[in-house]
Amino acid sequence: MTAKIRLYVDHPLGLGQSVPVSREQAHYLFGVMRLGVGAAIKVFNGQDGEWRATVVETAKRGGVLEITDQTAAQKNPPDVWLVFAPVKKARTDFIVEKAVEMGVSRLLPVQTEYTNSGRIQRERLQAHAVEAAEQCGSHFVPQVSEMVRMDRLLTDWETKRSIMFCDESLAGSSPELPSGGKSWAIFIGPEGGFSPRERQRLQTFDVAHAVSLGPRILRADTAAVAALTLWQSRLGDW
């Protein structure tokens, strides 16, 4: 039987391993997808690669899978963070989902001076990241961090991580990305853009490179996808 369903599990994976099915997963697998004992799915946990698993027990609120064989070795995305200012709910969901599909190692919501939303539902966003990883065939689920303030983030910045600072004031110049550096972070501002103070501060960072995303001003969600496309095609694993 072909294993089309991919499921993220928070459990060690290895040959012959039994993996408990959570209540939500049981609802999805046995309720929605109507899988029964003997059905095969694929599972991953973010670190042990991808494995084939067989359903050995089903219940309304749980069940058990047994790991049969490995279908792929673990593969992680390049070390690129997406630092983004949360926008409206649906657009923030979009940013998280698309970033996982494009390949990022971490998602870091940041509160900038002009950030419209002062709060995020971290767990909801993390669940979106899991779903996106399940759907796009990734073996890795980037962590969605708690929201941090931009000034705090910059004060604590690790000096080896390069910054691709997407600066809307450069719209119109050609997108140029320096080569080199293994660890990166892409910065995307809120709808109101970066404040003059934030722009100035970023410019004082040796590791920061201000980059244009073309002649038009993009919305933050579009900008995140465009920036990741640019980065991945020049420096990433595409």
Ligand code: SAH
């Ligand atoms: N209100 C601002 C636009 C903000 S767009 C203005 O009118 O100028 C939201 C974010 O997307 C920006 O902070 C920037 O990080 C990114 N962005 C959008 N278009 C861009 C472009 N052409 N070049 C570089 N960054 C861009």
